[in-house]
Structure formats: structure tokens, C-alpha cells
Amino acid sequence: MDAPREACGVFGIYGQGGVAARTTYFGLYALQHRGQESAGIAASDGETLRFYKQMGLVERVFDERILRQLIGHIACGHTRYSTTGSSRVENAQPVFADGDLGRVFAVHNGNLVNAADLRGAVAETGHTVRTTSDSELIAALIAAAPGATWAERVCRTMPRLIGSYSLVMLTRDQLIGARDPLGNRPLCIGRRDGDWVLASESCALDTVGAQFIREIEPGEVVTIDAGGVASRRAPVDTSRRALCLFEHIYLARADSVVDRQLVYEARYEMGRQLARDYSVEADLVIGVPMTALPAAHGYAAESGLPYRDGLVSNRYMHRTFIQPDQAMRAAAARLKYNPLPEVLRDRRVVVVDDSIVRGTSQHQIVGMLRRAGASEVHLRICAPPLRHPCLLGVDMATYDELIAHRLGEVEAIRDAVGADSLGYLSLASSIRTVGLERGRLCTACFSGEYPVPVQLKMAGVNPKLSLESLEAPTASVPEPT
Numbered sequence: 001m002d003a004p005r006e007a008c009g010v011f012g013i014y015g016q017g018g019v020a021a022r023t024t025y026f027g028l029y030a031l032q033h034r035g036q037e038s039a040g041i042a043a044s045d046g047e048t049l050r051f052y053k054q055m056g057l058v059e060r061v062f063d064e065r066i067l068r069q070l071i072g073h074i075a076c077g078h079t080r081y082s083t084t085g086s087s088r089v090e091n092a093q094p095v096f097a098d099g100d101l102g103r104v105f106a107v108h109n110g111n112l113v114n115a116a117d118l119r120g121a122v123a124e125t126g127h128t129v130r131t132t133s134d135s136e137l138i139a140a141l142i143a144a145a146p147g148a149t150w151a152e153r154v155c156r157t158m159p160r161l162i163g164s165y166s167l168v169m170l171t172r173d174q175l176i177g178a179r180d181p182l183g184n185r186p187l188c189i190g191r192r193d194g195d196w197v198l199a200s201e202s203c204a205l206d207t208v209g210a211q212f213i214r215e216i217e218p219g220e221v222v223t224i225d226a227g228g229v230a231s232r233r234a235p236v237d238t239s240r241r242a243l244c245l246f247e248h249i250y251l252a253r254a255d256s257v258v259d260r261q262l263v264y265e266a267r268y269e270m271g272r273q274l275a276r277d278y279s280v281e282a283d284l285v286i287g288v289p290m291t292a293l294p295a296a297h298g299y300a301a302e303s304g305l306p307y308r309d310g311l312v313s314n315r316y317m318h319r320t321f322i323q324p325d326q327a328m329r330a331a332a333a334r335l336k337y338n339p340l341p342e343v344l345r346d347r348r349v350v351v352v353d354d355s356i357v358r359g360t361s362q363h364q365i366v367g368m369l370r371r372a373g374a375s376e377v378h379l380r381i382c383a384p385p386l387r388h389p390c391l392l393g394v395d396m397a398t399y400d401e402l403i404a405h406r407l408g409e410v411e412a413i414r415d416a417v418g419a420d421s422l423g424y425l426s427l428a429s430s431i432r433t434v435g436l437e438r439g440r441l442c443t444a445c446f447s448g449e450y451p452v453p454v455q456l457k458m459a460g461v462n463p464k465l466s467l468e469s470l471e472a473p474t475a476s477v478p479e480p481t
Contacts, residue, residue, distance in 0.1 A: 008034055008035040008078055008079055008080040008081060008093070008107075008108070008109045008200075009028065009031030009032070009033075009034030009035055009078070009079045009109065009199075009200040009201070009204070010031075010076070010077070010078055010107040010108065010109050010166060010167070010168045010187070010198070010199070010200050011024050011027035011028055011031060011076065011077045011078075011107075011168065011197075011198065011199045011200070011204055012024070012074075012075065012076040012077070012107070012168035012169075012170065012175045012177065012197070012198040012199075013027070013074070013075055013076075013175070013195055013196070013197045013198075013208075014073070014074050014174075014175040014195065014196045014224040014225070015073045015074070015075075015194075015195040015196075016073060016193070016194045016195060017073060018045065018071055018072060018073055020043055020072055020073050020074055020075035021041050021043040021067055021070030021071075021072065021075045021077075022067050023075070023195075023197075023208050024041050024043075024075040024076065024077040025041065025058065025062050025067060025077070026207055026208050027077065027197070027199055027204040027207060027208050028041070028058045028077045028078070028079050028204075029058050029059070029207065030199075030201075030203050030204040030206070030207035030208075030253075031079055031199070031200055031201060031203075031204050032057065032058055032079055033253060034079060034081075034109070034200060034201075034251070035078075035079040035080040035081040036057055036079070036081065037055060037056075037080050037081050037092075038053060038054065038055045038056065038061070038078075038079070038080045038089065038091075038092035038093075039053065039054070039056065039057065039058045039061040039062070039077070039078065039079045039080070039092070040052065040053025040054070040061070040077065040078050040080075040092050040093050040094050040107075041053070041062070041070055041075055041076070041077040041078075041094070042070075042075065042076055042077075042094040042096075042105040042170050043070040043071060043072035043074065043075040043170075044072045044073075044074045044075070044170060044171070044172055044173070045071050045072035045073065045074075046072070046073070046074075046172065046173050047172065048071075048072075049096075049103055049105065049170070049172060050069065050070050050071065050072070051070070051094055051096075051105065052066050052069075052070060053078075053089070053092040053093065053094065054089060054092065055088070055089050055092065058079060074170060074173070074174070074175050075170065076094055076105060076106075076107050076168045076169065076170040076175065077094075077107065078092075078093035078094055078107035078108075080092060080093055081395070090130060090131050090132070091131045091132060091133045093106070093107045093108065093133075093135055094106060094107050094170070095107075095108075095130075095131060095133070095135050095136040095139050096136075096139060097127055097136065097139040097140040097142070097143035097144075098127075098143055099142075099143030099144055099145075099153075101143070101149075101150060101153070101171070102171060102172050103143075103171070103172070104139055104142060104143050104150065104169055104170070104171050105139070105169065105170040105171075106135060106136075106138055106139040106142070106167055106168070106169045106170075107135070107167070107168050107169075108134075108135035108138060108165055108166070108167055109164075109165070109166045109167075109185045109187075109200055109393060110163060110164030110165040110166060110180065110184060110185045110392060110393040111134065111163050111164050111165075111391060111392050111393040112134040112137070112138070112161055112162060112163040112164075112165065113162050113163040113391055113392070113452055113453070113454045114161075114162040114163065115134040115137060115163075118134070118137045118141065118160065118161075119137060121141065121160070122137050122140045122141060122144075125140060125141070125143075125144035126144075127140040127143070127144065138157070138161065138165065138167065139169075141157045141160060141161075142154055142157045142169070145157045149223075150169070150171050150174060150176060150223070151176060151221055151223045151230070151232060154167075154169070154176060154178050154221050154234070155221055155232060155233075155234040155235065158178065158180075158181070158219070158221075158234040158235075158236050159234070159235055159236050161180065162452055162453075163180070163184075163391075163392055163393075163452060164180055164182065164184035164185050164244075164392035164393045165178070165179070165180045165184075165185065166178075166179050166180070166185040166186065166187035166200060166216075167179075168187075168198050173225055173226070174223055174224065174225045175196070175198065175223075175224040175225070176221065176222065176223050176224070177189065177198040177216055177221070177222040177224075178216075178220070178221045178222070178234070179216045179217065179218055179219065179220055180218065180219070180236075181218050181219040181234070181236040181237055181238045181240075182218060182240065182241060182242035182243075182442070182451050182452070183217070183218030183238075183241050183242065183243050183259075184242050184243060184244055184392055184393070184442055184451070185200070185244065185247075185393060186200055186201060186215065186243075186247060186252065186256075186258050186259075187199070187200060187215065187216040188200075188201070188202050188205065188212060188213075188214065188215045188216060188257075189213050189214060189215075189216060189222060189229075190202070190205035190210035190211055190212050190213050191210060191211050191213055192208065192209050192210035192211065195210070196224045196229060197210040198216070198222070198224075201252055201253060201256040201258070202255075202256045202257045203252075203253045203255045203256045206255070212257065215257075215258075215259065215260070217238075218238045218241060219233055219234050219236045219237075219238040220232070220233060220234075221233070221234055240439070240451065241439070241440040241441075242440070242441065242442035242451035243258070243259050243436070243440060243441055243442065244390075244392070244393075244394070244441075244442050245430060245431065245434065245441045245442060245443050245446070246355075246383070246390075246394060246445065247263070248261070248263055248266040248267070248433075248434045249267070249270070249354055249355065249382065249383045249430065250291050250354045250355055250383070251394065254267060254291075254293075254294055259434070259436060259440075261434055261435055261436075264294050266433050266434045266435075267291075267292075267294035267295045267298070267382065268294045268295065268297060268298040268301075269298060269433040270295045270298065270382035270383075270425055270429075270430065270433045271294065271295030271296055271297060271298025271299035271300075271301075271302070271352060271382060272298040272299065272301065272302040273298075273302075273425060273429045273432075273433060274295065274298075274299050274352065274380045274381075274382055274423065274425050275298070275299045275300075275301075275302035275303040276302060277423065277425070277426070277429065278380055278421075278423030279303060280348075280350060280378045280421060281348065282303075282305055282347075282348040282349060282350045282376070282378060283305070283306075283347040283348045283349070284305055284306050284307070284308045284310070284343070284347055284348075284349060284350070285299050285300040285303065285305045285306070285307050285308070285349075285350045285352065286307070286308055286309065286310030286311060286343075286344075286349060286350070286351055286352070287307075287311075287351075287352045287353075288311060288337075288351065288352065288353040288354070288365060289311060289312075289313035289337070290313060291354045292352050292353045292354045292382065295352050295354070295382040296352035299350065299352050299380060303350075305350065308340075308343050309340065309343070310339060310340055310343050310344050310349060310351075310369065310372075310374075311337045311338070311339055311340070311365070311368075311369075312337065312338045312339075312340060313336060313337055314335060314336055314337070314338070337365065337368065339368050339369055339371070339372035340372070341372040341373050344369055344372045344373050344374045345372065345373030345374075346373060346374075346375050347373075347374055347375060348374075348375055348376040348378070349369060349374045349376065349377055349378065350378045350380055351365065351366075351369065351377060351378065351379050351380065351419075352380045352381075352382060353365075353379065353380070353381055353382075354381070354382055354383060355381060355382075355383045355386060356381055356385070356386065356403060356404065356413065356417070357386055357396060357397055357401075357402065357403070358397060358401050358402070358403055359403035359413065359416050359417050362379060362417040362419070363416065363417045363418055366379065366417055366418045366419050367418060370418075376420045377418075377419050377420055378419060378420055378421045378422075378423075379414070379417065379419040379421070379422045379423070380422075380423050381422070381423065381424045381425065382425050382430075383424065383425055383430060383446075384424055384425060384426060384427040384430055384446040385404035385410070385413075385424050385446065386402055386404055386405075386445050386446065387402060387404045387405045387445070387446065387448065388402070388405070388444055388445050388446070388447070388448045389402070389445070390444060390445045391444075391450070391454045392442065392444070392450075392451075392452075394445070396445055403416060410422055410423075410424065427443060427446050427447060430446075431443070
């Protein structure tokens with residue numbers, strides 16, 4: 001399925017008992033939509049750091065035997081899709097680095113645009129790089145930075161990191177969270193009785209029974225230990241904000257709060273605006289499961305057309321955009337949806353979807369609806385045309401693969417996907433629905449206006465390095481038999 005592919009979800013907990021890893025497991029389950037290639041958890045009991053990571057979905061990576069061995073009241077976890085660094089177990093997270101303060105584990109959501117320069121700086125510290133991802137570079141720089149505490153070292157390192165990052169870090173006796181000065185990726189903090197929780201999205205807090213407290217501010221570093229929670233500001237410029245607009249459109253779960261806005265409400269309003277901008281004579285409205293359903297309901301409410309379920313999603317199919325291979329994506333797309341001919345036959349149908357990347361999935365959906373008997377198919381997209389790649393943590397394909405960049409005109413895209421009509425929500429309308437000023441959002445994939453200088457090349461340049469053996473005091477949990 002040609003859809004945008006989020007980099008990852010991060011989670012962390014500082015708790016009162018010894019089952020922090022188990023809570024992290026459930027938190028990662030709630031963040032599975034943010035990455036499905038690999039998962040990992042690191043835990044500490046105040047003395048020993050243990051971790052386990054593997055390729056696959058959260059439920060496949062962890063079982064009862066593994067979780068029982070991840071002992072401790074502090075834990076951090078990660079679920080990943082690769083952007084920087086190839087899809088292999090070495091690049092699964094958490095990643096770690098050693099320094100004179102001990103060992104630090106890090107989980108990272110985002111992408112650094114100066115990773116090549118940082119790799120050289122890390123080599124100068126004497127750290128042996130084990131992965132091809134930028135996340136390990138962050139951990140290594142923090143471990144080698146000057147400062148009497150881990151929080152000081154994080155603050156010293158952040159000015160060197162250019163790009164997007166929401167970080168959760170685990171040391172022997174602390175949990176640390178940090179967010180880049182642009183606030184490009186979400187990160188929030190919650191409370192559960194005496195436990196403190198950090199997560200990419202508030203939906204993960206709900207899953208583990210924690211109360212949402214607030215979002216971590218751009219440029220903020222939060223430290224959680226036996227003394228409670230402490231906050232400080234890194235010496236970075238936070239005057240410009242660039243929250244990813246696509247979090248509201250597609251990436252975040254509908255029940256999450258992002259920048260004080262419930263994602264569901266933003267998507268519902270996108271659908272209402274689509275109906276105002278692109279009305280059409282039709283018999284019913286359907287949505288493409290699952291992300292576009294709030295917008296489809298909004299379109300139906302504003303247009304006065306009835307909403308019906310015209311496509312049924314296979315509940316055992318995960319987000320198929322996670323398949324790195326195009327042939328696998330195409331095969332998975334055919335398994336993901338089934339049409340309801342009794343609902344669609346001889347009907348003029350408005351189909352609401354969240355975005356068009358390559359156009360292949362929309363072409364398949366339109367064809368599927370026509371074969372099911374729809375007399376007309378009118379495609380409505382609750383996002384502007386994707387014309388530029390994202391280099392800040394979301395894989396949206398290359399320029400040549402983006403159908404809106406390649407074909408340009410909307411009518412040419414309509415012909416390519418086979419719809420009777422096609423309407424995109426404008427960038428101005430998209431921004432208005434999330435209630436933020438344009439200057440507080442990253443719109444690079446739509447406008448080409450990147451919040452940081454980037455090199456517009458999508459080919460990987462990092463060398464493939466071997467994974468070295470891991471040494472004590474970290475205990476790597478063995479493979480299940």
C-alpha cells in the first residue's frame with residue numbers, strides 16, 4: 001500500500017514496581033501504528049540494565065518468558081519503521097552507548113539531516129558504531145558530552161542535532177525525555193498513581209491507565225528519577241515551531257491529542273471542509289479504513305449524504321505500507337480491503353481517503369468499487385497533494401515516485417487512478433482545521449518549505465557496519481526457544 005510510513009513510536013515509564021517492561025509492552029501495542037518492522041524494550045532495576053529487541057510486531061517480538069526477564073521499575077521501548085538505516089535487527093531500538101557516567105539507552109522518533117557529519121564526530125569519541133541509523137549517533141554523542149549529569153549532557157548535545165527528534169532515554173536510575181526545538185514529532189507525559197509515563201502519543205497513556213498531563217515542549221528536557229520530575233530547557237532556538245501537519249492528517253491515532261487538539265476532531269473538520277470545497281451529486285459517502293473514517297463522517301454530515309461502510313478492512317492485516325518492497329505492498333493491498341457490493345451496486349459513491357502517495361492503492365480501490373457495482377466513484381482526499389519527500393522521519397517516497405510531483409495536474413492524477421472526479425483539501429484549509437498558524441507547522445511534503453536545510457536526496461549514504469558483541473553490565477535477554 002503506497003501510504004506514508006512513520007518512523008517509530010517511543011514509550012517510557014518510571015514506576016514503583018518491577019514490571020515496567022510489561023507496561024511498556026502495552027504502551028508499544030498502542031503505538032504499533034507508528035512502526036511495524038521491529039520492536040524493543042530496555043529495563044533497569046536500579047543496578048542492571050537489560051534489553052531485548054527483534055524484528056517484527058510487538059506481539060511477535062515479546063512473550064511472557066521475555067517480559068519476565070526484563071526486570072526493573074524503569075523501562076523504555078520502541079516500535080520502528082526504518083527511514084535512516086536499513087531494515088535489519090541491528091537497527092532495531094533501543095540503541096545504547098557507554099560513557100563515564102555509565103550506559104545510556106535511547107529510543108528515537110524522527111530523522112536527523114546532519115547524520116553524516118555526526119557520524120564523523122562520533123568516530124572521534126572512540127565509540128564503535130554498531131548500526132546504520134542516526135539514533136545510535138545521538139546516544140553516543142550524549143554519552144561523550146561534557147556534564148556532571150545525564151540531563152546536562154542531553155542539553156549539551158541537542159544544539160548539535162539538526163532535524164527531528166523525540167527521545168526517551170534510560171540510564172541505570174533515570175528516565176529522560178527530550179524533544180527537538182521545532183517540536184516536529186509529538187511527545188507527551190502522563191501520570192499513573194506513582195508512575196510517570198512518556199509516550200509519542202496520548203493514546204498510549206490511555207492504554208496503560210495513565211492520565212495525560214501535558215505535551216513535552218519543544219527544546220525541553222524532562223528527567224524522572226526517585227526525586228520526581230525535573231524540567232529544563234536546552235540551549236536551542238525554539239522561536240520557530242514546525243509540528244508535522246501530517247500527524248493530524250494520517251500519522252497519529254484519532255484518539256490522540258497533538259498540540260492540544262484531538263486528532264479525531266481535526267480529521268472530522270477536514271471532511272466537512274472537503275464537502276464545502278468539492279460537493280458532487282452522489283448517493284452515499286464511504287471512507288477508506290481506518291485513518292480516513294473521521295473525515296468521511298465529516299463529509300457526510302456537511303453534504304447531507306448518507307454515510308455507509310463500503311469497504312471492510314481485514315482486521316488481521318496491519319498497515320501494509322510497512323512492507324519496504326513494492327511488490328509486497330501491492331500484494332498486501334489486495335488483501336487489505338473487501339467491498340460490499342450490496343451497498344455499492346448502482347450507486348454514485350464519494351470515497352474519502354487521507355492521502356495519495358504513488359497512486360497505486362487508490363487505483364486499486366477505485367477498480368475494486370467499480371467491480372462491486374458502483375456507477376460513479378468520486379475521490380476526495382483530506383490532504384493537499386504530496387509533491388515533496390519528507391526527510392524528517394516519514395518515508396513518503398522519492399520525487400519520481402510521488403504521483404502529484406510526477407504528473408502535476410489534478411486531472412492527470414484523476415485519470416491515473418481512474419476516478420470520475422478528484423478533489424484535494426487545500427493547504428490553507430488543512431492548516432485551518434488543526435487550529436494552528438502556518439508558522440507553527442511543517443508543511444514541507446506539500447509546499448517544499450523545509451524548516452531546516454536539507455539535501456534532497458533519498459539514497460542512503462551510511463555504510464553497513466557490523467554489530468559487535470554487547471558487554472556487561474547490560475544483559476541481553478536470550479531468544480525464546
